[in-house]
Amino acid sequence: MLKLGIEEEFHVVDLATKRVVPSARGLLDRLPIGAFVGGGTASTIRLVGSAHHELGDLRGELVALRGILVQRAAGLHLGALASGTAPLPNPGPSSNPDREFPEHDHPHRAPEPAAGPVTCGMFVRVEAEDGEVASRAIAWIMPHVPTLLALSSSSPYWAGRDTGHASWRWNRPEVSAPTKAVRGVGAAASPRETPRPPLRLSAHAPMLELRVCDAIADVEATVAIAALFRALYRYASRAVVAHRTPPAASPTVAHDAIRHAARSGLAHDLIDPVAAVTRPAATVVRALLAEMAPYLRETDDLDRVETAIERVLAEGSGASRQRDAARRGGLTAVVDRELARTMACVVVTDTAPALDAASTLGTAVR
Numbered sequence: 001m002l003k004l005g006i007e008e009e010f011h012v013v014d015l016a017t018k019r020v021v022p023s024a025r026g027l028l029d030r031l032p033i034g035a036f037v038g039g040g041t042a043s044t045i046r047l048v049g050s051a052h053h054e055l056g057d058l059r060g061e062l063v064a065l066r067g068i069l070v071q072r073a074a075g076l077h078l079g080a081l082a083s084g085t086a087p088l089p090n091p092g093p094s095s096n097p098d099r100e101f102p103e104h105d106h107p108h109r110a111p112e113p114a115a116g117p118v119t120c121g122m123f124v125r126v127e128a129e130d131g132e133v134a135s136r137a138i139a140w141i142m143p144h145v146p147t148l149l150a151l152s153s154s155s156p157y158w159a160g161r162d163t164g165h166a167s168w169r170w171n172r173p174e175v176s177a178p179t180k181a182v183r184g185v186g187a188a189a190s191p192r193e194t195p196r197p198p199l200r201l202s203a204h205a206p207m208l209e210l211r212v213c214d215a216i217a218d219v220e221a222t223v224a225i226a227a228l229f230r231a232l233y234r235y236a237s238r239a240v241v242a243h244r245t246p247p248a249a250s251p252t253v254a255h256d257a258i259r260h261a262a263r264s265g266l267a268h269d270l271i272d273p274v275a276a277v278t279r280p281a282a283t284v285v286r287a288l289l290a291e292m293a294p295y296l297r298e299t300d301d302l303d304r305v306e307t308a309i310e311r312v313l314a315e316g317s318g319a320s321r322q323r324d325a326a327r328r329g330g331l332t333a334v335v336d337r338e339l340a341r342t343m344a345c346v347v348v349t350d351t352a353p354a355l356d357a358a359s360t361l362g363t364a365v366r
Contacts, residue, residue: 001299003051003127004058004230005207006222009039009120009215010047010069010080010342018335020044020086020118023078030072035065041118043090045069045080051127055301059223063345066219070343082342083318084155084169084214085119087331117158119169120215124226125207126233133237134208138199139246140236141229142254143273145198145212146261147288148225150281151309152213153265154318154338160331166265166319167214170258198258208233212258217318217341224308228288231295250276266317282313 014021022042031045039046047065052058069080128134153166165171198212210229216222239246257271260278264270266285269278289309296302315321318338325337 001053002230002234003053004055004226005051005125006049006058006062006226007123007125008047008049008062008082008222009122010045010082011086011118011120012043012045012073013079013081013086013335013339015074015077015079017088018332019088020081020090021078023076027073027076027078030075031069036069039120043118044120051125055223055227055299055304058226059219062219062222066342066345079339080342081120081335081339082122082154082215082217083120083322083338084153084167085117085158087157087160087322087326087334089160090118117172119155121169121211122152122213122215122222122225124210124213124229125202125205126210126230128201128206128208128233128237130237131201131206133240134201134233136240136246137208137233137236139249140239141199141232143247143249143257144232144288145210146257146270146273147284148210148228149198149212149214149258150261150265150270151221151225151285151312151317152216153262154214154216154322156319156322157326157331157334162323162326165263166267166317167262169214170212171262214318217338217344218312219345220304220308221312224305224312227296227299227301227305228292228309230299231292231301234295234298235292247273249273265319266313267320285309285313 011020012023012027013019014023020043024038024042024045027045028036028038035048037046037048038044047062047069049058049061049065052061066080073080128137149167149170155167155169156162156165158168163171196211198210200209200211201207202209213225216225253271253276257273260269260271264281266281268281270281270284271277272279272284272287289306293302296305316324321341322334322338325334329336
C-alpha cells in the first residue's frame with residue numbers, strides 16, 4: 001500500500017477581531033519542531049503530517065496535531081482557521097503569494113512580511129517509487145484535478161468582499177494561468193517549470209504532490225480527498241505500466257476545467273473530464289467515486305471516503321458554507337463558523353505525537 005501524507009496551512013486569527021494577524025512567529029515558538037513550520041507568510045502556520053499507509057492513522061495524526069495547534073494558539077488568544085482565504089480584510093500585508101512550498105532553512109523560521117493576498121492550501125503527497133511512471137501518470141490524473149479542487153473550495157471571500165469564485169485562492173490571475181502541467185501529455189514530464197502547477201513531482205523525495213486544494217476546515221473531507229488522490233495515482237500508474245494511451249485532453253479544456261471548478265465549486269456544474277461538457281457537480285463527483293471504487297476498496301477506504309464525500313455534497317463545499325454563514329450573520333459569523341469546524345474534531349493534548357522521521361516522505365514538502 002502506498003504511503004500518503006498531508007500538509008495543511010492555517011490562518012492565524014485574532015479571536016477578538018476575527019482578523020488574521022502576523023503572529024505566526026510567536027505561535028511557532030510554542031509548537032513542536034518538525035510538526036509545524038511557517039506557512040510562507042507572517043500570518044500562516046503549516047502543519048506537516050507524516051506519511052501513513054492507513055487512512056485511520058493519517059486522520060488520527062491530523063486530529064492530534066490540530067489539537068496541539070488550537071491549544072497553543074488559544075494560549076495567545078489566537079485561533080487557527082483552515083480556509084483558502086480569510087474572509088475579513090487584513091489591516092496590513094503579510095503574504096508572499098509566490099511561496100506556496102517555501103524553502104525552510106530553519107524549522108521554526110517565519111518569513112518576513114511581503115505584499116499580496118494571504119492564502120492557505122491543503123497539500124497531499126503520495127509515495128511514487130518510480131519517477132518516470134509518476135511523471136507519465138500526471139496525464140491520467142490531471143482531468144480529475146478540477147473535481148478535487150471543487151470539493152476543497154473554501155476561498156470565496158478576500159479583503160472583505162465576495163470574489164464570485166468558490167476558490168479565489170486558485171483563480172487569481174497570477175495563479176490560474178496555464179502551466180505546462182495542464183498542457184497535455186507531452187509537457188507533463190516537467191511540472192515544476194511554473195511556480196504553481198496543480199500537480200508536481202517532488203525534487204526532494206519519491207512522491208507526487210497535489211497542490212491545487214484549498215485548506216479545508218473539515219478533517220473528514222481532507223482525508224477523503226487525500227484518499228481519492230492516492231486512488232487516482234494507483235489507477236494512473238497501472239495504466240502507465242500497462243502502456244495504455246492516456247486521455248487526449250485539450251490544453252484549453254484542461255485549463256478551462258480547473259478555472260471553471262475554481263469559480264463554481266460544487267454549487268453549479270463541473271466540466272465532465274471525459275465528455276468535456278458541463279454536468280451537475282454531484283454527477284461528476286459521483287462518477288469519479290465510482291471509477292475509483294475498485295482502488296479505494298483495495299485499501300479498505302471506500303466506505304470512509306463515500307461517507308465523507310456524500311456529506312460534502314449534502315452540506316456544500318466550504319465556499320457554500322461560508323456564503324450561507326455570511327447571509328445569516330456577516331463575515332464575522334463566517335470566521336466563527338469555520339473556526340468551529342476547524343476545531344470540531346480535535347483532541348486537545350499537551351503532548352505532541354511522536355514523529356518518526358524515517359516514516360515520512362521528506363517531512364516538509366519543499
